[in-house]
Amino acid sequence: MxxxxxxxxxxxxxxxxxxxxxxxxxxxxxxxxxxxxxxxxxxxxxxxxxxxxxxxxxxxxxxxxxxxxxxxxxxxxxxxxxxxxxxxxxxxxxxxxxxxxxxxxxxxxxxxxxxxxxxxTLAYGTSYHALVDRGALKSGETLLVLGAAGGVGVAAIQIGKILGARVIAAASSAEKLAFCREQGADEIIDYRNEDLRERVKALTHGQGPDVIFDPVGGAYAEPAFRSIGWRGRYLVVGFANGEIPKLPLNLALLKGASIVGVFWGDHMRREHAIADTEFATMVDWIKAGKLLxxxxxxxxxxxxxxxxxxxxxxxxxxxxxxxx
Known part of the structure; x- marks a missing residue:
């Protein structure tokens, strides 16, 4: 072979x-x-x-x-x-x-x-584990997805919408953002040409997102975290940018916010029964035409x-x- x-x-x-x-x-x-x-x-x-x-x-x-x-x-x-x-x-x-x-x-x-x-398996498993298990995303909350046009980003948009969230997708080009719109994003941010923090502030009327899904890291992590809402959950999914950011921990204190790690591979190994249940839920969504x-x-x-x-x-x- x-x-x-x-x-x-x-x-x-x-x-x-x-x-x-x-x-x-x-x-x-x-x-x-x-x-x-x-x-x-x-x-x-x-x-x-x-x-x-x-x-x-x-x-x-x-x-x-x-x-x-x-x-x-x-x-x-x-x-x-x-x-x-x-x-x-x-x-x-x-x-x-x-x-x-x-x-x-x-x-x-x-x-x-x-x-x-x-x-x-990996993209949708990661995003479900992040948003449901680690992020406790609820209907009516606002979700900010960084790197939204990538595999886990698209999965996060789709799952966020199924859960009833308002989804803001951030990506680096008009073409990628148009793709995010097709996947269900309610709002979009071009963080190559727009001030990420100010745009998030405007789109959330100063309240900030409840959950931030970040598979990118790098330079966009800190302004995203600074925009987070009260009791927000910042999901550390990965570092596609190649740079591990240093987040200002005083903001976690002032906003009652959580920085939550998401490591799906170990979740699969350590908590396989939970992962099986998560996959069963997503398969049901696919059969019902909710998830594609x-x-x-x-x-x-x-x-x-x-x-x-x-x-x-x-x-x-x-x-x-x-x-x-």
Whole structure:
């Protein structure tokens, strides 16, 4: 089988595509014929050795996928060969075959679009966990989403609207903001050309947002946090900007605000029963037509480096997938 390999840490152009032996499962595992693998910003960081999860070299990047079960290991009961599944694997998804623990798989209906399923697990799992579990977002509250045109940002817009929030989307271009409008954003902010803090103040009539969803970090974090409302919740989702900001803690005191960490990967590992319930809720939303995962671009396996470079340089909106 063919797989993308990271043989040395570096930028996407250092990746190679190689032919490797077919995979076989260990006890409790399954092997999946990958039909689509989602590209996420942590993939860009992992290959540079800049992420919390640091697999030993060499490795195949890619954290989430969807496909057809090829083989199951000893002790696997719920999943059988031929089933369609989505899986979160942490690594190994950018390949024609991948291994996953049975506990990290979601069985899919036969008619599901596997590219959409691949785009669902990490982005929508992260955003649901952030907004519902960590942020306690309520109907009628105001949600500010930074980096709103990215994968988790779009998921946050959609989930925020389902929960009944007023959603303000902030992004870096008119094209991206138009996309956010299509996903349901009530208001938009171009933070490349507008003063983020002043625009948030105007849109909230000086009250500030109740919840801020921040997967970006960097220079926009402090003005966003300064805009937060009384008892607001600032959700630290990631640092796509590459810079970890230093937030003024005196504002947390003065506004009774909370700075809340969101680490979905460990949430999945430590609190799998809760995560299962969260996914069941979102699947019900999809079946009811309330939630629609969006795939905006698809790449072949040989173009994985280009896909990661496009993600890194923010050339694409929404979710993108590799189709081996």
């Amino acid at each position: 063919r797989a993308v390999r990271c043989n040395q840490h570096g930028l996407p152009d250092t990746l190679t595509v190689e032919t490797l032996p077919d995979l076989h499962p260990e006890a409790g595992e399954i092997v999946i014929d990958v039909k689509a693998a989602s590209v996420n910003f942590p993939d860009v960081l992992i290959i540079q050795n800049k992420y919390q999860f640091k697999p030993p070299l060499p490795f195949t990047p890619g954290a989430e996928l969807a496909g057809i079960v090829r083989e199951v290991g000893a002790g696997v009961m719920r999943v059988k060969p031929g089933m369609r599944v989505a899986a979160y694997t942490a690594q190994g998804a950018f390949a024609q075959q991948a291994r996953a623990r049975e506990t990290d798989c979601v069985v899919l209906p036969d008619d599901v679009d596997l590219a959409l399923a691949a785009a669902f 995962p969006v795939v905006t671009k698809r790449y072949p396996l040989d173009a994985t480096a280009q896909a990661l470079d496009d993600m890194m340089n923010r050339r694409v909106t929404g979710k993108i997938v590799i189709e081996p």
